[in-house]
Structure formats: structure tokens, C-alpha cells
Amino acid sequence: MTERTLELGPAGHTVKVGWKDAPLDVEVWDGQVVLHQVGKPTRRIDAHHKVSGMSRYTTDIRLPGMLYGTIVRSPHPSAEIREIDDAGALTMPGVRGIHRLASKGDIVRFEGQEILAIAADSLHQAQDAARAVKVTYAVLPHVAELEQAMRDDSPVVYGKTSGVPGKNSLPVQGNVRGPATGGRRFAPTGDVSQAIVDAKVRVDLTFRTAVQTHSCLEPHGSVVRVTEDGGFEIWTSTQSIASVVSDVAREFSLQKSQVRVHCDYIGGGFGSKFGAGIYTMAAAHLARITKRPVRIVLDRRAEHLVGGNRPSSLQKVKLGASEDGTLTALEVRVWGSAGVGTGAGAASPYFTIYQCANRRSFEYDVFTNAGPAAAFRAPGHPQGVFALEGAMDQLSQKLGMDPIEVRLRNDPHPTRRLQWDIARKHADWDRLRKMWPARVGDIVRGIGAASSVWYNVVELGVGATVEVYRDGGVVVLSAVQDIGGGIRTVLAQVVAEVFGLQAEQISVKIGDSVWPIGPGSGGSKTTASLTPAVHQAAIVARKKLAAAVAHSLSVPAEDLRFHEGRVVDKAGEILTDFRSAAAKMRAEKIVGHGERTDDMPGISAAKEEPLRALATTIGGVQIAQVAVNIGTGVVTVEKIVAVHDCGRVMNPLQAASQVRGGVIQGIGYALFEERLLDKTTGRMLNPNLESYKIPTIANAPEIDVHFVDVYSGLNSTGAMGLGEPATVPTAAAIANAVFHATGIHPAELPMTPERLLKTWRDGGLLSE
Amino acid sequence: MSWDEALAALADGEPGAIAKGAGIDLWDLLKEEIVKPDLMVSLLNIPGAKDIAKSDNTLVIGSMATLQMIADHTDVIQVAPSLAQAAGSAASPAIRNAATLAGNLCQRPRCGYFRSLLHPCLRKGGGRCFAQDGHHQNHAIFDTEGCIATSASSLGPVLVALEAMVSVRGPGGASRTLPVEKLFLMASQNPTREVDLRTGELLERVSIPLAGTINAYHKVRARDGFDWPMVEVAVGVRIDSRGIITSGRVVLGAVAMVPWRAFETEKLLLNTKLTNDVIRKGADVAAAGARPLRDNRHKVDIVRSAVRETLEKVRRIVDGAL
């Protein structure tokens, strides 16, 4: 143990923090350390594999003797199963096995719910057999829309006999479950009703958001093989290899060691690819029944129906403020539908972005006959921030204040304040906010801003191994999966840093559960959870290497340094190059293990403000410039300035890609994406990517990305998350820009031409 | 394979045989099980069927020419720039490289209920229209009593504005020629078919008169790129030496099951110059007679805006020509 001083805080604004009981063997990358590989813009080490088609995704896996599976799904959103007759299907050409996923008497509660799975020699044979399965349903009343489901006379999704999902402590009335009032974390404070009455300026507004489906370009799917020891080997598209291992082990009462899971590449997950999923379980059952490997990959329709979604929301927001813009009251009521599932709350950002003395929230899950929601890139936050930030802009207008000024008045977060400065400069905010709205023909330009928040989420107990071979090869091994954030490359950078090598000299093996357990890629926690473990593993390996070669270099091991591909002594004298040094090892390879333990103990200063805020939340601000065509209702996003933080920026190139991806997804949420359920039949009308519109590259504006490096002292590499906050404020900023351009806040997502033109017609904008 | 061999193959396969261009629309319909042919006859390799050539007084486009060929062809760009533009902005580059002229004109509507086997609607021979009180944001605003789907073809309105003719070849080699305008069927005329072809008839080619019009095309879509139009407008006018309009057609797309002529606008333009005032008035009356549905009034607004944009394009060309 030793006493050390760290430099912590946002870059350029760091402070010295004492660390009393620092363990000797932990190297901490704080604000003063000089790094060569980490922080350097580094091209993805698998970029070539991806663009050349060499990367193998789950859908590319073909095993010898593999069968193709398909799932028979309910066409009805609400029905009782009277009869399942699959005898005919079983005798059809090529059919090898059927596994039931539902039984006679079961109630189906959404279109697409699984009935049974069929495996056959070819996909077409499986599909033909699926068509031959006869399921008799007694169709029951259904409800498709949030606000219809809230009414007293609505059909009820969960009748008396059947268990309502979710923790049972909340009251359930018809389809409405709740309210949840924040629990311990977001407990109500002050006297909101009185504060609203007392407020000098107040707004009372309603917002709505549609259901967004994940629309991963690679569908959910698995290929499953029965192994010699009675377990399974599984190739699957997952954002958590570990969760697939444990789900399958539990389902089949196996040891986790009997379940081996591979995932080399994922074509998108966004929160929808946790756990084994029914398709993996069905493939595993069929593999056992048929004694052949089985592949089940969902089609696009199933992706939309059962692949997960972001719940809808209806939000009623009340804000009160004093004359100088200080928030004095904040109240939100959120109703959302996660279909047959729960988790439609959206109140968190109302508690974590701004300070306010009087605050309360009421969150309700409303059941509808639709596929269950899944975690989706910052659950609850894009919808919550859309409404909160829309309300903030309307409050600013009433106050006669600049919207960013009002935000600064209420947001003490040191990073966020720096980000607002950077953003307003790069977006030319001060000038454009005054110069616009400006109209040329039918085109009106506007500019709008929004903030975002996310949390420091970390998965402990994950590990990594670093191996150094006598031929000089350095390998890092982890059962993590690269969801697209680029963890492969970041791991190479971290290890290269420790050995004084270049990232491309490190070989990275990930995506296989036989290696040390990795974190799930959700909650924006992959890099923050795993890089400290890899860092530690590399240091252990380096120490072992030094010890192994010190004797032949005639230098004490503790005096050896690894720098720029060389091995040098204390004085910087070059002794040899890395490869020659490794060649002096006796063993074929040495191995270092590292594990992610608790965040660094003893940095007590980080538990106090202002560092505490840095340690608990991450986020960013975005400013949107839009061109609104008031003749057609078409909104074009011309530019987004996005300023974010993610602790230490490990790889600026990949970090910027994360932000761009988040922004583009946010544009889809703002303008295009909407699951359409037919009211009368409860069926989805756009279960494809032609009429369910995700943004194309043609819709990507100029995206100007900036980062504020933050040295949190939270872990040895200083990495924090990024993927989720990147998409949180985009739709809100675009809506606020449309508000600036037209004087009418859109209030409903997506901002389609029909919605906007209707709002403008109702608001008198089109009455020329 | 020749046209006659293709026709014979189709006749042999009756019922249940269907002609195929690139199959872009057909595959979609097959996947959804909306069509279940026993036999598909590909027309793609018929010699000459992709040719685009200028004759004395017409520009002839073979029905298997792809949208991209049409968009890139110098004669098309010169005679009918609006057609080149419509072809060059439909769908996506990959689709344009494959999709054919005939397939484009004969493609089935995109109504989500029509494309869902689970909705036995009027157009599939069923008893009701689900869109009438369902989702119909992008449905018709004219002829909205029964089926309210719209024609999906962007080339249709342009060809009508260009006064193009279509040559149809029937069983036994019998040919007939009709104006493209007559090819399309209003929903109220026939709710189950979009084009007026008899069993076994094929589109062979389209001819556009060279005695040219000044023509322009404009499309409005919610998502710029790879999206269907909400409204599109094609205009073809003839002018005299003083810039006075002597004849003209203003045709709206995506507003009805047929390319919809805005007769009121056409009347208003006749014998006038395209002044600001004329353009504004022409745009204002373009949607005359529209009967929008509960949730698609915005299309009436968009028609106005789109017609104005298109007429302004025409004016710029006229100004350049004088």
C-alpha cells in the first residue's frame, strides 16, 4: 500500500485527489498519464473482415448435416388455442422433428406468439410443413392501442386467471399497472402541488411517442449442436454470451461448462439480444430430438413482432420555474405500453438531468396485445428526454430566455456545462438562434438543443487472459462479444499500451464462452467493465515476461520497461526488441489473468461533488439544425452537433462512430419509425423494412462529434460508457428545432408529415 | 424466347401462370403468399425487349428496359427528362438496376392490408376495405368510396403527362395499342385489378411522341431516399413562341388507383403564361374534388405544394427555352 495522488476531472479542469491506500500493483490511467495506444484514433482491427464479407455472422454458419428450423406463430393477437394438429406436418417431406412451444388451452396474447417449431432438411420444407400445421383458435377480443387499453371498457390483456408480469407489489386495474413512484432512487421530494401553484412560470403539456422496433439488420438466430458430453455448442447472435450459457444450462439442467456459446460478430442488438430466447431453446430441443444440428433464424416479420421494441409513451409533464429560470416544480405522469410485458417507464431522466427541489413521478405500464418490449438503447430515456426537453423549451419560451441558458441554470454537472459551451460554439448557436427562424419559399430553418443522461454501469467479476508466446505473439482472450462498439480493437489498444506495442500487433480472441467470462453488452458497460480486467491481465503477463527474461538480459526484472516495441532499462537504454526478448523465455508461453473487481477503493474524493457527479452519470448534449418544409411537412435534419463524454475516450475514431450511430438511430426515432398495428385486427401492418422506415445513409446529416475526456478515477483505465446516451437527445433536439422553426412544438413522435401538417393546421400556421 | 413463345408458355400454364420482369414486386407478393403461381414466365431475355430507340416521331421504350436504363438514356433525358427523373429516383439503386418498365406499370398496390394475407380485403376479392377505418395515411384522396389503395407506379403519371401509348401483345400475336392513360383502372371501376390487360396479354413497349412537350416531375416523400412518394406530380405542356400554353397535362401520382389528371389545373393553364399568379391558382385547384379520408388530409396540402413546385420547374424550362 502506498499513498498516491491522481489527477481527476474533465480534461483541462482536473483536480488533484489523494489516494491513501493505493495498492502497489495497480497502474491507474488518470489525467496526467501519457498514453500512446489508448486514446489514439485506431482503425477497427476487424474493419477489413467486415467490409470484405469475411466476418462470419450467425446467419452464415452452416454445419454438416444441419437442419433448418422455423417457428409457427399465432396470427391472432388474442385467442385461446383449441387444438394443435401437427401430425400431417410431421410426415411431410424432409421434416425431422417438431417441438411444441404452446399447448391446447393456452392463451396467446400477441400476434407472432410461438406455437411450435419444426426442423427439416431445407428451410422451404420446414416452411411448407409450417403451413400444414393446423391450429384451431377461439379468437378473443384484443386491444392494440395504448390509450384505448387505458379505458375502462377495453378488453383486458391479462384476465383474472393469468399472472400479470412484473413485480406484484403494484396495483393493477384493467390493463393499467401502477403507478410506480420512483422507489428509493427517484423518491418524490418537496411539495410539488404547492410549488406548481407558487411558480412564476409554468407549463402543463402532453407528449406522445410511438413504438420503435429494434430492427437489427442481422435477425435473432442460433445454430445449435448437441455435444458429445450431452451438452450444447451454440452459435448465436447475442449481446451477452454469458446469459445464453446460463439460460440454456438452466433450461436443460446442465453444468455451464457443458454449454459452449460462440458469437464472433453481431449485426446489431440494441438491447434486444440478451438471453437465449425462445428460438435458441427451440433449436436446442430440436437438436436433441433429431440428433442433428439445427438452425433457427427469425425472418423480418418475426423480428418486428417478437424481436423486441421500445414501448410507446403518453407523458403529461408539469414544470414550474421562478423568473430567473430556476426549476421549482417538476411532475411527470407516464403511461407506456410494453405490449404484454412491462418496463414502459420513462421518468428517470426527469430526476437525473436537472436539479429541482419539488419533484415527483408516476409511471404506469399499460398492457396491450402486442409483442413484449425489450431493453432498447437507453430504455425510457429517448422518450422521457423528448418530453422533458420539449417542456424545457416551452418553459424557456414563456420565460423569454435562451433555452441553453435555462438548462445551464438547472444543470450543475461540470461535464455537461463544458459540453454546452463546446456545442453552442460548433453549432453557431448564439447567432443562428437569433437569425432563425428564417423562411425561404416553403423552407423554414430552425435550431434546437437537448441534453441527455446515462449512468455509470459496470459488471464486476468479468475477466480476461493475456498470453505472450515465445515467438513474440501477444494474445488477449475474453468471452466478450463485440456488439459493434469496437471492444475488439479497444482490448488490443489496452494490451499494446502495456507492452509498448502497436494495437495491430495484438491478436484478440473474443466471442467464445470457453474464455474468461465477459460482460454483457448492455447498459453501455462493456468497455468500462472489461478494460480494467484486461489492463490487469496484461500487467501480470508483462511482469511474468520481465521475470522470465531478466536473467538473460542481465537487468533486474523490476528495471525492465517495454516501450515502442523495445525493451529498455531504467535509464532508457535499449536492451533489445520485444520479439528477441520474448525469444529468451524458457516456457512456450506465459499467461496473465486479470479480473474486474470493485471500482478502485479508497478514492474518497470521488465520492464528493463535483467528482461524484462525474462518477455516477455520463451523457452529452446535442444541437440540431433542421429545414422544415411547411408545404409538405417534411423535416430535413441538416446538421447535428453532438458533444459527449465516456470517461477516457479509448479510441476517438470508434467513439465517434458510436455517436454517429446513435444520432442516426435517433433521427429514425424522431422522423420515421413507428410500429403500425391495425386497430380492428390487432395485426402489424408494416412488419418489413420497406414501410417500417429506418433511416438510410441518405438521411444522415452532417454529424459533428466532440468529446470531453473525463478522468473519473473509477477504474484503472478510466473508461466509461457511451452507446446509449448517444441516441438519447437526438429526437428531442430535432423536435425543439422544429419548434424553433415553426413556433409549434410537435409533441408527438415520429414527426411524420401527416402529424406535422395536422398540428400546423390546428395551430393556425397554415391558414394563409 | 420470343414474345410469342412467352405468350404461348403463359397460355399453356393457364390458369396459374404469371409473367415476370425482374420479379421485385412478384417476390414480395410470393413471400406474403398474395400470389401463388404455378408457373412464372420470365420476359427478361426476349430479344429487343430492353431496347430504347428513337424513330421518326416517337421514342420507343421496350417494356423490359430497366428503370436505370431509362434514367440514363440520352434520348430519354432529351425528350422526356421527367421520365428519366421519375425512373432515376424510384426505389433504390439496386432495385432500379433490375426493375422493369412493364413491371413498374403493372406492380400491385402497396396497401399494408393488401400485402397481408391475414386481411381478406376487397382487392383480394374479400368483402371489406380495412384501410377505410384503419391506417390510411398514405392512401387515396380521390375516388375514395371503396378500395382506397393508390397506384404504386411513378412512371405511370409521367407517361400519362407525356401522352404516351402502350403496345400490348395478346394470345396468337394479336396486338393493340392504347394510351397509357387507358391502361389503368380506377378502384371504383374494378377493385381487384389495376391495369386493363386481358388474360394472357403482355406489355410490349411504350411510345412517347417526339413532338415534344416541356415536361417536369416532382415527388414528395417522407424519407428522402428509398421511400415511396406521398404525392408525385408530372406535367407536360406545349407552348407557342410567346410562352403561352397551348395544351397541357398535369397528372398526380399516389393519390388514386390511376394517374390522376388535375383537370381544373389543366383548364386554368390553357392559354396563359406561367406567372406567379397562374402557378398559385393552378396549385390551389389541383386537388379539386378530393375526398380525403380521416387521416390523410395532409396529402391535399402536399398536392398543392407539389404542383406549385412542378409548375415552377416548368416555368424555369420555359424561360430557358424562349
Ligand SMILES: Cc1cc2nc3c(=O)[nH]c(=O)nc-3n(C[C@H](O)[C@H](O)[C@H](O)COP(=O)(O)OP(=O)(O)OC[C@H]3O[C@@H](n4cnc5c(N)ncnc54)[C@H](O)[C@@H]3O)c2cc1C
Ligand atoms: C422499397 C421500394 C421502394 C420503391 N419505390 C418506388 C417508387 O418510388 N416508385 C415506383 O414507381 N416504384 C417503386 N418501387 C417499385 C419498383 O419500381 C417495382 O417493384 C418494380 O418496378 C417492378 O418491376 P419488376 O420488373 O421487378 O416487376 P415484376 O415484379 O417482375 O412484375 C410486377 C408485375 O408486373 C407484371 N408484369 C411484368 N412484366 C409484364 C409485361 N411485360 N406485361 C404484363 N405484365 C407484366 C407481373 O406479372 C407482375 O404482376 C419500389 C419498390 C420497393 C421495394
Ligand code: SF4
Ligand atoms: S385500400 Fe384496397 S387494398 Fe387496401 S385494404 Fe382497402 S381494399 Fe384492400
